[in-house]
Amino acid sequence: MVISIVIILVAYAAIQSGSVINLSPSLLWNRAKYKKFAELQEKLQWDNFLMYRVTQNSNGSIRYFPEKNFFLIASSPYFIKIDRTGNKVFELENSPELKFLDAINCYVTTEDGIYDFSAEKPHIEHFAEILNTDSTISDKVWVEDFFGKFYNTSDAVLYSYHTELISREAVYFRQNGKWIKLYTPKSSSFIYAEGSKIQCKINREQILPKWQYEHFLKDVQNATYSNELRYTDAYITPFNSDNTFFPDQKLDYTNKGKVKTQAFAKETYTTEGYLNPGIPNEFYGTAYYDLAIENTVLNFKTVANRASFGGDIETYLHVFELPAKYAAKSNVRFLTYDYSTNFHENKKQGVYIIKNIGN
Template identity: 30%
Template structure:
């Protein structure tokens, strides 16, 4: 009799383990085990809040850059930029969709300028300012080498700002690269000589090092004056807020490619702030498209609703979003990152950025023709103080 009871108990335990591990039923992850705070959690798009902070969707994407002089943040916005003040409020936002060429596709230079076909968009002030080029020279290789050398060196010596760009916007048959000079508030666009590869981004063997965020020309480095911007960092995952398409720039990358330097490597980004997964529940199987047509429970992967706690400046913000738990993993893959300023700049701004990077594809909506991602709320968010207009004025006076 006892053996039968033990056998039944064992079978029941194995059944519960099977249901919990291999099916979409929630046993150990049931709502019964969740606190009221977690059950009432908002999604990221619904602005999760604490007493003094909130999380808000960002108008733009990587890179995330910071102006140490004016205490402002920049993110790439299609062909243009979006600028945020030190409270996390939008100052300027323009995607420059009307422009044929712009210089932000790879953001090779960390500066608040966007160079277009016929002029320069300056995002560094309180309003967006457009200045047409005073001159556009050598676009069709019309200048002889000796004359080019004299002209280039004169412009370089006279200019307070010199910026070199990449080749992807212009005439590939001309095989020259744009070089921008700001001289007495006028901008001049001079194209390099045909086939010149003395730029750091051209994989020239003449350069021993390359500074990420700044293209240089051999013996004539770029001049950014006080306009150079810096990147933020997720210290826990050691990733910098450079452009995130392709290979991420993290500490391991910089060790591997030791000839590529990032000036921010010397900064201290240590932080006690964090994002923690507190709880989860299974929603449905995630079909990974395996070669063999096994049943879902055989190698089960799940789309989960995950519940998170952001600990920021000793306050907690709770939210829920989708996460993936693959069959071979014991933890959810949530792909959440918290990008912060270096420690010595955090007294100037209480702003951080959060990236929710889960991407498992999507599908085309037949009725609208629009691509619909499976995970809806993936993207970049800003973590900022909740302040009303009176508070903003009061804090502004203290910081100024």
């Protein structure tokens, strides 16, 4: 009897780890249930919620701007504004005709002007002046007669490392609704990069930009943030003792939307490795999920993968939500699907908006 049980267990492990035959009890007992799960697709509706896709690429960043109560999605090649109710209200494509230079806060700079996504109807605002293109202004005059004067009287000040001139930085000032572009002196180091941040320092004093407060969203369940690199708390913590590396880590976030993986069905596999005799080391197939929000549940399925020999299922799914202190301003959340390989993909990657359509 013992030998028989051992043989059965070994056979079971061999089949599960070495083939696409699915012997998972969850799949066998709930096959009929899982067949009814909807594919992750352009639009899904259940109870009081609607989920629809707005981008088609992995790792799109999502930021929230509390002052004007809107979201900004950056997902190559688009910048997309979403209002507090979850509607797409503006989209800008980074095409050659745009002459894109930089994305700063809620602003997109181009060779011809700037788009302010916080505006009710974003449009290009052409430069009223472009100064110091020939780099004839000295450092002293630049600081005292230009930067200082404009900074004190501007409601928006942006720093950029990306301009159409070689080895030249720029400062953008908005005064009375008009944009002024001021190039730095050729040999100066007033504008510099510090990690991913662009800083300004004059006479050893750091000069802060003037822009709108922004925050990334968070998937509390997976301790992951909605920037394009999908930072996790585990990654951030060693660099963030003073909260300057990633200030949003100190915020509390809502956690109303949760994804639970119900099952994984193997469909194909890879056998990577120089000396691998053909043993699967990664399975690809379909995973089945429950998305629970406010006592409602959406059942859906999409492609996932899992390392062989009992590896974890890689879902590539996140549910991103607002910081708790802004939760009353919007009931919008986002599901992202960041499937990261072109093997066995279903082309469902992207950012999905989840909005409440109930009364």
